[in-house]
Amino acid sequence: MKGPAIFLAQFLGDDTPFNTLDNICVWAASLGYKGIQIPTWDKKVFDIEIAAESKLYCDELKGKVLEHGLEISELSTHLQGQLVAVNPAYDTMFDAFAPEQLHGLPKERQKWAVDQVKKAGSASKHLGLKAHATFSGALAWHTVYPWPQRPDGLIDMAFEELAKRWKPVLDHFDDNGVDLCYEIHAGEDLHDGITFERFLEKVDFHPRANMLYDPSHFVLQQMDYLAMIDHYHERIKMFHVKDAEYNPTGKSGVYGGYQDWIDRPGRFRSPGDGQVDFTTIFSKLAQYNYTGWAVLEWECCIKSPEQGAKEGAPFIEAHMIEKTTKTFDDFASGNRNEKQLKEILGLD
Secondary structure, three states, X not given: OEEEEEEOOOOOOOOOOOOOHHHHHHHHHHOOOOEEEEEOOOOOOOOHHHHHHOHHHHHHHHHHHHHOOOEEEEEEEHHHHHOOOEOHHHHHHHHHHOOHHHOOOHHHHHHHHHHHHHHHHHHHHHXXXXXXXXXXXXOOHHHOOOOOOOOOOHHHHHHHHHHHHHHHHHHHHHHOOOEEEEEOOOOOOOOOHHHHHHHHHHOOOOOOEEEEEOOHHHHHOOOOHHHHHHHHOOOEXXXXXXXXXXXXXXXXXXXXXXXXXXXXXXXXXXXXXXXXXXXXXXXXXXXXOOOOEEEEOOOOOOOOHHHHHHHHHXXXXXXXXXXXXXXXXXXXXXXXXXXXXXXXXXXX
């Protein structure tokens, strides 16, 4: 496992040190991070149009990051990926994720989003990256609670359409040697293990259809996030270190009562402040030979992003495991002796 790294999306802004790639690299390195995960929609740090076409641009960008003692862990198209599949009920709200000239034009916006994610695949190849972060989007999320009852075949049709939209993108990533990692996340059609399996089936278990594992989203859904690693470790190619807590009340539960994050029973916290068992997570990922990055994603309704980032690097560092190459009781073992083995087993 590599790390610690930090996802820049929640930190970029107009003020120093968050306003340029150089400045934010200096800041991240000073906190002890070794990698940065870059959002592709913010031209302050990355131009996806140029990166998709120019290996030289990517080499220069990679070199600039290396000058600060950092690596690029992955690129992200969370916003563009969301727009690959949008139910009309959400058109107005999701327009903000696209350029203004595409607002109110859902078909054109969807084509733009697919092109953006494909360009991120090309850019990832130019940068020598092996994994990419995105969202699946959602056609059926508004029916997540079955009332009124869902008509027969509705979910199957939704996942067939989702697969139809993503299959060419997955093929493009395969051509570029990059895994496409869907963050399993509430609000997406891929929001738990069952929906991830539905999607895998529809894309014929495409080898590039993989998972960004973020335990915080499973705490909020009251899932067994540790067993999830056992089930899907072969498909887990990315890891967000983000904490959460779930404190049910007599007034509100999983759905949150439309409350602000700070008042919800389920809420995101900075690593170490919530209920996620990161010791076991890191152990399981090491057990299954996860070789990707451990990336801090700061989302906390109480602690400031600056404090969360400052505490995040040492938190991840303390949990990372250097896998042993020895067995703890090797000292008591002996050389193989066929005669002795047969004697122990009572064989002639």
